[in-house]
Amino acid sequence: MIKRVLVGLLLFALANLALAQSDPLPSWRDDVNKKAIEDFVGDVTDEASADFVPPEERIATFGNDGTLWVEQPIYAEFQFAIDRINTLAPQHPEWKTTEPFSLVLAGNMNAFLAGGAESVVPILTASHSGMTREDFEIIVRDWLATARHPTKKRLYTQLVYQPMIELLEYLRSNGFKTFIVSGGGVEFMRAFAEQSYGVPPEQVVGSEGKLKFEMRDGQPLLLKLPDVQFVDNNAGKPIGIETNIGRRPIAAFGNSDSDLQMLQWTWAGSGKRFCLYVHHDDAVREWAYDRQSPIGRLDLGLDEARVKHWTVVSMKDDWKTIFPTK
C-alpha cells in the first residue's frame, strides 16, 4: 500500500517536472518580450489574480500577412491573383490592351503596384469571382499546393512563422479563442488557416466579395460576384471584429499600420490588455522593412507602440527560428 502511494507520488512529480520543463514557445528567445507574453497569459488565466479573464472573453486576434506568414515582395494573395489572371488571359483577349490587366500580363509589377487600389481591385475581383465558393476553394488549394515563393522557393504554407504558430497554440492551450483578422480575402485564407494555423474557418475574419445565392437545376449555389462587400483593413479591422466576433479582443497581434486600429480598439478595453507588433528587422533570414515599405508599412504603429509600451518583437533578436523546418 505504502509502495503504491510512493510510486504514485513519484509519477505525479515526474509528470509535473516534464510539464514545467516543456517550453510551449521553444522558438522564442528567453528575453523580455517572451516574458511579457508569458506574464500576460499567466495573469489573465490566474483565478486568484485581479486581472483574471474568464475563458469566453479570452479573444485574441491576429493579422495574417506579415504577422503569421511572409508578405514580401508582394502579398501571397496578390501573387495568386496575378497567376490566375495569367491563367485566364486566353479567355480574355481584351486584357492585353486594358490596364491594369495589360501591366500584369506584361509582368510590369512596379507600374501595376504604383496604380494603388485602382490597379489592385480589378485584378483581385477578376481573379476571385465568376465561380462558386467551392470551385474557388479548389483553385486556391491547388495554387497553394504548387506555387513557390519567388525568392525563398518554398511553398507559401512553408513560409509561416514558426514562433507565431507556437504562440497561437500556447494561447489556445490557455483557453483563448484565436481569430485571424486580416485584409486578405476571407475565403482565400480559410483554404489554409485550419491546417497551417489551427484556426477554423469560422474564426477567420477578412475582406469579403459579394455573393449571390442561386438555384441551378434544383441545386443551391453560392456564386462569387466581382464586387467588394467589405474591406477588413485599417478601420475595417475593428469593424470586422465587431461584426464577426462581437466581443472586444483582450490581445491583438499585428505587424503594420493596417493593424493599428485593431490594436487601438483592443488596448482601449477595460482590464488587462496585450498588444504586439512583429517588427521585420531581419534582412538575412527574412526581410527588413518598416516606415518606407509599400507592403506592410509600419510607421504610425511603431510610434504608438513606443508611447503605449506595446510589445515590439524583433524577428532578428527574439526569434531563434523563423520558418518551420519541414
Place this chain on the structure above:
Amino acid sequence: MIKRVLVGLLLFALANLALAQSDPLPSWRDDVNKKAIEDFVGDVTDEASADFVPPEERIATFGNDGTLWVEQPIYAEFQFAIDRINTLAPQHPEWKTTEPFSLVLAGNMNAFLAGGAESVVPILTASHSGMTREDFEIIVRDWLATARHPTKKRLYTQLVYQPMIELLEYLRSNGFKTFIVSGGGVEFMRAFAEQSYGVPPEQVVGSEGKLKFEMRDGQPLLLKLPDVQFVDNNAGKPIGIETNIGRRPIAAFGNSDSDLQMLQWTWAGSGKRFCLYVHHDDAVREWAYDRQSPIGRLDLGLDEARVKHWTVVSMKDDWKTIFPTK
C-alpha cells in the same frame, strides 16, 4: 484484488445506466420527430458509422424569431424599435408628422406593418443607430430586463422555447458548434444569446448596420450608423453562413420561409444532413399560424419539407412544455 475489480465494474455499470436514463431532451415527447433528431446525432457522432462527421464539421444553424423564441404578434426587435422610437420622440418633434414615425407614435401598428420594408427600415435604423455599440448593448439589455410581452406578460427572455434550449445543449454536448443565423440585428441578439441560448457572440450571425470607427479624445469608438450593411434573411442566410462561418452546416433549424434557403443550402451538402422546421400549430399554448401569416410565414417551406422529408415539429404534439417554468 477481485473485490476491487468487481466494485469498479459495478460503478461503471451504474454510471452508464444513469447516463442512459437521463434524457437530454425531456421536453420532447418520445415520438418519431424526437427519434429523428436522436438518430441523426447518433449517426454523425458514431465513428464506426459511414455517416460519421468529425467534430469540427458539426455545424448547426438556428433561426431565432419563431425558432428559438416567440415572434407573435410582432418580432421582439420590432417592439424594441417601437418602444425606442417612443422614448426618442421628444427629441424629434418632426416625427409627429412624418411617416412611418407618426404611425408608430399613434400606435397604428396595422398601417405601419402594411408599409413593409419602406415602413420598417426607417424605424429599425433610427432606433438602432446614433450611439456607440456599447451604449446600444446597454439599451437592449435594459429593455430586455423590463419589457413584457403584450399578451403573455412575461419578459421576452422567458418566452424562449424550452425544447429548443434542450436541443441546442444536446447538440453541443455531442460536439456540435451551434450558431444563430437570423434576420434579426446581430448586436440585438448578442445582448441575450449567450445567457439565453448558450450561444456566444461570435456564433451569432445576423443582419448588420454600418459601423464607423472614430477616435474621440484619443479613445477609439465604434458608432452605429443609420445604414444597412447586410440583411441576413432568405437568400441572405446562406450568404451570411458562408461569410461568417465559412462551412456548410450539417443541420439547420428554422420555422419560416425566410429560413428556406438556409435549409436548402444545408440539405444540398454531401453526407448525412438534418433539416427541421418548427411548425406553429398550438393556438392554446403559443400561436397557430403558417401559410397566411405576415409574421413568420411558412408556406413554400412547408411544401418543400414534405417533398424532402425534412422533420416538421408540431409544437402541439411534439413538445410537452413550450416555455421554461421560471
